[in-house]
Amino acid sequence: xxxxDAITGQFCAITSLxxxxxxxxxxxxxxxxxxDGTAITDHVAITGSGNTIPKGVTIYGQxxxxxxxxxxxxxxxxx
Numbered sequence: 001x002x003x004x005d006a007i008t009g010q011f012c013a014i015t016s017l018x019x020x021x022x023x024x025x026x027x028x029x030x031x032x033x034x035x036d037g038t039a040i041t042d043h044v045a046i047t048g049s050g051n052t053i054p055k056g057v058t059i060y061g062q063x064x065x066x067x068x069x070x071x072x073x074x075x076x077x078x079x
Contacts, residue, residue: 004068010078011063016053021071023047027064 006025026047049069053059062078 006065006067007075008065009075011066011075012078013058013060013076014063014066015058015074015076016055016071017073018071019055020052021055021073022049022052022069023066024069025065025067027066028061029064030062 004024024047047069052071053073063075066075
């Protein structure tokens with residue numbers, strides 16, 4: 001995909017197809033919580049043009065939605 005529409009679903013991985021791929025929005029519920037389930041309020045954002053993902057890099061997790069800011073990516077549905 002290479003558009004900037006919001007994509008929702010149950011994804012287990014996203015692979016960048018360009019050197020300047022980044023997300024303008026990313027929902028990754030497990031990323032925002034400590035192991036005990038309390039919310040993390042001081043984590044570093046992984047969205048925005050300053051946080052590009054190089055071509056060929058795959059991020060893994062329980063991703064429930066994302067919006068590309070630039071670049072292209074392959075999103076893998078969770079089984």
